[in-house]
Amino acid sequence: MHEMQVVEVKRIVKETKRIRTFILDLDVNAIPGQFVMVWLPGVNEKPMSASYTKGDLGITVLRLGDFTRRLFELSEGDLLGIRGPMGRGFKIYGDRLLLVGGGVGVAPLAPLAEEALRDGKEVTAIVGALTASELLFVDRLKRAGARVLISTDDGTAGRKGFTTDVLAELLKEESFDQCFTCGPELMMAKVLDITREHRLPTQASLHRYFKCGIGICGQCVLDGTGLRVCKEGPTFRDKELRKSHEFGRYWRNAAGQKIYFGRR
Amino acid sequence: MHGLEVEVAGIMLKNPTMLASGIMGLSAASLRRAVRGGAGAVVAKSCSSQPREGNPNPTVIEVPPRGLLNSVGLANPGCRELAEELRKLGGEVPVIASVYGFSPEEYAENAVLMQQAGVDGVELNLSCPNVEGTVFGYREELAQEVVSEVKRRVKLPVFAKLTADAGDVVSVAKACEEAGADGITAINTLRAMSIDLTARQPVLGNRVGGLSGACLKPVALRCVYEIAEEVRIPVIGCGGISTGRDAVEFFLAGARAVQIGTAVLYRGLNVFRKVAQEIAEYLEERGYSSVGDITGMAHR
Ligand SMILES: Cc1cc2nc3c(=O)[nH]c(=O)nc-3n(C[C@H](O)[C@H](O)[C@H](O)COP(=O)(O)OP(=O)(O)OC[C@H]3O[C@@H](n4cnc5c(N)ncnc54)[C@H](O)[C@@H]3O)c2cc1C
Ligand SMILES: Cc1cc2nc3c(=O)[nH]c(=O)nc-3n(C[C@H](O)[C@H](O)[C@H](O)COP(=O)(O)O)c2cc1C
Ligand code: FES
Numbered sequence: 252m253h254e255m256q257v258v259e260v261k262r263i264v265k266e267t268k269r270i271r272t273f274i275l276d277l278d279v280n281a282i283p284g285q286f287v288m289v290w291l292p293g294v295n296e297k298p299m300s301a302s303y304t305k306g307d308l309g310i311t312v313l314r315l316g317d318f319t320r321r322l323f324e325l326s327e328g329d330l331l332g333i334r335g336p337m338g339r340g341f342k343i344y345g346d347r348l349l350l351v352g353g354g355v356g357v358a359p360l361a362p363l364a365e366e367a368l369r370d371g372k373e374v375t376a377i378v379g380a381l382t383a384s385e386l387l388f389v390d391r392l393k394r395a396g397a398r399v400l401i402s403t404d405d406g407t408a409g410r411k412g413f414t415t416d417v418l419a420e421l422l423k424e425e426s427f428d429q430c431f432t433c434g435p436e437l438m439m440a441k442v443l444d445i446t447r448e449h450r451l452p453t454q455a456s457l458h459r460y461f462k463c464g465i466g467i468c469g470q471c472v473l474d475g476t477g478l479r480v481c482k483e484g485p486t487f488r489d490k491e492l493r494k495s496h497e498f499g500r501y502w503r504n505a506a507g508q509k510i511y512f513g514r515r
Numbered sequence: 516m517h518g519l520e521v522e523v524a525g526i527m528l529k530n531p532t533m534l535a536s537g538i539m540g541l542s543a544a545s546l547r548r549a550v551r552g553g554a555g556a557v558v559a560k561s562c563s564s565q566p567r568e569g570n571p572n573p574t575v576i577e578v579p580p581r582g583l584l585n586s587v588g589l590a591n592p593g594c595r596e597l598a599e600e601l602r603k604l605g606g607e608v609p610v611i612a613s614v615y616g617f618s619p620e621e622y623a624e625n626a627v628l629m630q631q632a633g634v635d636g637v638e639l640n641l642s643c644p645n646v647e648g649t650v651f652g653y654r655e656e657l658a659q660e661v662v663s664e665v666k667r668r669v670k671l672p673v674f675a676k677l678t679a680d681a682g683d684v685v686s687v688a689k690a691c692e693e694a695g696a697d698g699i700t701a702i703n704t705l706r707a708m709s710i711d712l713t714a715r716q717p718v719l720g721n722r723v724g725g726l727s728g729a730c731l732k733p734v735a736l737r738c739v740y741e742i743a744e745e746v747r748i749p750v751i752g753c754g755g756i757s758t759g760r761d762a763v764e765f766f767l768a769g770a771r772a773v774q775i776g777t778a779v780l781y782r783g784l785n786v787f788r789k790v791a792q793e794i795a796e797y798l799e800e801r802g803y804s805s806v807g808d809i810t811g812m813a814h815r
Contacts, residue, residue, distance in 0.1 A: 252577055257713035288573070292714040296572035330714060334576075463575035467780055468587060469539035469560065477544040505568040507541045507560075507592035 253334045253465060255290060260329050261307060267385045270355055271323060272302060272311045277333055279308045282340025283363035284431075284456055284486040288464045290332030294321050298461045298481070300359035300433075301336055302388075304366075308333065311387070313355035337464060341454050341486050343367055345428020349421075349451070350376040350397075351414050351442050353434025357387040359456055360433055361395075368396045375400065375427070377417045379434070383408035415441040422449045429454070437512055440499030443489050453489040459502055470507065473497050518798050518805035519791055521555075523749050523771045524672035524697035526609045526635050528555035530791040531762070531806050535753055535776035536561050536613040536638060536676070537587065539784070543603035549779075550607050553788025558774065559601055561613040561640040564621055566593040571720035576709060581757070582728030583777050584709050586721035589615060589643065594625045598632035609635035611674070615643040619664035626665045626673070636672040639665060639696075641687075642680075642703045642725075652703075653681045655690035662694035674751065676700040679738050688742040688750075700751045700774065701738045705731060728777035731755040736768050743769025743811060757782060759793020766794075766806055767813040 262274040281304040289310060290296040295318045303309025314323050325331070341363050348367050352360045357378055364374045374397040380386045381404045392399050401409025402417045410417055415438060422445065432442045433456040446453040459471035459480040466482030473480065475495035478487070492498045501511045519530040533556040534540065534549040540560035549557050569590025578584050591597060594614065604610050612629035614637060616622040626637045639661055641652030651657045658675065665673055675691035677684050679702045688699050704725025709718045717723070735754025743750050749772075752765030757778030765773050778786045794806065803809055 252579065254577060254579070255573070255711060255718055257711050290573055290718070292711070292716055294571075295720065332573075332711065332714060332718070462569075462572060462587060462590070463585075465575065465577070465780060467538055467583065467777070468575055468585075469541040469545040470590075472539065472542055472545040472548075474542060474544045477548040479539075479545075503541075503592070506566040506590055508566050508596055509592075 253337055255332045255334055257330050257332045260325055260327055260331060263325070263327055266311060266387055269314045269385065270311060270387055272309050273322070273325070273331070274303065275308045275310070275331060275333065277308045278306060279336055280305060281308070281336035283366055284340035284359050285336040285338050286485055287333050287335035287337070288461070290334070291318065291321055292330065292332060294318060296332070298464060300456065302358040302361060304362040311355065311358040334464060338481055338485050339483060341431055341456070343370070343372065343429065344452070347373045347427045348375070349427040349430045350374065351418055351430065351432040351434070352376065353379045353414050353438045354381070354385070355387060356434030356456070358433070360431060361388040361391050363431060364392055364397045365395045374398070375421075377402065377414045377421070379403065379414035381405065414438060415445060418442060419445050422446070422451065427451055432456070436499060436502070443492060447489065454486050455489070455492060456486045457484050460505055470503065517795070518803070519795055521772050521806050523751065524636065524674070526556065526672060528609065528772060530555040530787075531772040531794065532787040532790050533611070533751065533772055533774045534558055534787070535774035536640065538776040538779055541592070541597070543600045546604060546610070548784050549787065552784035552786065553791055554608060555772070555787070555791070556609040556611060558611040558613050558638055559597060560591055561589055561615050562591040562594045562597045562625060563589065563615055564594055564625060566596070567591055573718055573720055576718055578709055578726070580729055581777070581781055582726060582730045583780065584707055584719060584724040584726055585704065586719045586724035588721060594628045598628050601629070601634055602632045611636040611638050613638040613640050613676070615640040617643070619660045622661050623664045623668040626669045626671070630669045630671050634671065636674060637665065637669060638674040638676050638700055640676050640703070642676070642678045650678070650680070652678045652687060655686050658687050659690045659694040662691050662696045666695040672697040674698040674700050676703055677738070678703040679734050680706050684738050685741045685745050689745055692746045692748050696748060698749045698751060699742055699746060700753055701742055702735045702754050705734065727754070729755045729757065732761060736764055739765055739770050740768040740813065744814065756790070757786065759790050759797055762790055762794050763797050763809065766809050767811070769811040769814060771810060
């Protein structure tokens, strides 16, 4: 049972010009990779990954359209409704972990890194963004003890290019036990292609349009496998994603129509 | 499992459990999961001529005990895109399309598209407002217009899905039978609301939605019982069914088969297999050889 809990925003952290973290007055014990449905009364409700998973729940939001713009108008003390945490989180295997996060996709990876490092694992994180000022959680990852490799599309920090360029080079030199990725789907599809060549098992956190968030409405079902992103996901194993001809190609909008990511 | 086969308006089901419309019904991949979960037939999401995004979220929330409130708002990719999905289903179990429209003609056009896609039957979701804003299923003459128009255009078995929000659901059922419906599905959700005590406003984005799940069962059962008294065409029971015992109550009230929606949340996508198994156990315990043996027994 996931009843709506309306709680106060305790603290708002400006991470970058377009990304903010909202720490909520809601005690949780979530698995990194799990999500919550966030209700802004009178506006809408959307899924957000838990970016702080133990104690006070945190969500980290990129300003994009109407809903996130309205979220950014909130002040500390304002109310938000939360359903969850729900869905399947990441599962840690092995000792040498590799994280690949693009943009706000670093949100669910940061608590994963913290948890793994607390358990004595080694964590390398590849963090990418359009530009230096939009890099998310680099300090947080370093503070937790992770090795952080950076890429920016415009070359204002780290390697000029994409996270996948850094990944391809790194895997020529080093080996890891498990890879975790979250970010734009075409980036994740590329990550899976690269890690497959190196036989590196990979888990990816997917984004689909959510309505119910509880596995009833069918809105987020992946073609090929029939897996529900909100219920059997949002994190999936590479093997599961390879069985879906939808992954990396298209998603479905609020009406359920197919929308292709790029060229067919 | 013996004795579970049923025939509904010429459609043969290996067991009397069906997936209700609007649950996991937007694509072939998702309908296949209900088939794998043991459903005797599946009903796809209700579709209209044009794609519709539906209402803003929250559109589906849980309400205790074991209920849902939804205001999905008939969101769908449009009949053409959904028809392509239904075409992909391999005929493992009967597939029923669900259509709606804002005029009787639109219902009929959508039913024709679905017939071309090769479905086994069409369910008319009459819980849709017409251009003047009156819900077709609320009034005998409106429901009748829709059923006649669809029956004029398609050869498939046509089921009218009714709502208990109608003043007199039994009269609407009778009107649908007169207009040529091959079966009645009873019932759709009931209009309802939930208000959050802290936000002090309705939770659903649309404020009002439809109630489903355990709390709907006694209402649905009453409707099926009363409709079965008055019509000769088969009745499919729907509303709050989550166990074999629930299903048996509907058979005793006169239902030929049952649809299951909300219980997918509480018992998983295998709920169909579980319910079918439990129905078989009931029949065996009581010494009946088929579902048909107990259908309508409560009317004696
Ligand atoms: C499991 C999951 C975890 C997510 N975690 C985060 C996160 O940690 N931080 C973050 O900033 N965003 C996250 N998102 C995305 C977020 O839910 C919204 O998609 C995004 O914030 C849209 O913002 P908007 O409505 O302001 O923009 P809009 O302009 O309205 O939408 C932009 C795009 O967002 C997507 N979108 C819109 N509504 C939904 C919806 N109901 N469900 C899913 N996608 C939608 C669509 O792709 C749309 O094209 C997550 C999504 C999912 C499914
Ligand atoms: C999320 C959701 C969406 C639904 N969408 C439709 C729909 O598109 N068409 C329809 O005829 N009924 C729809 N229904 C109603 C169900 O088919 C069913 O009549 C109702 O939920 C009662 O059955 P249940 O208690 O087993 O869920 C929907 C129900 C739910 C919960
Ligand atoms: S969002 Fe409804 S099934 Fe996933």
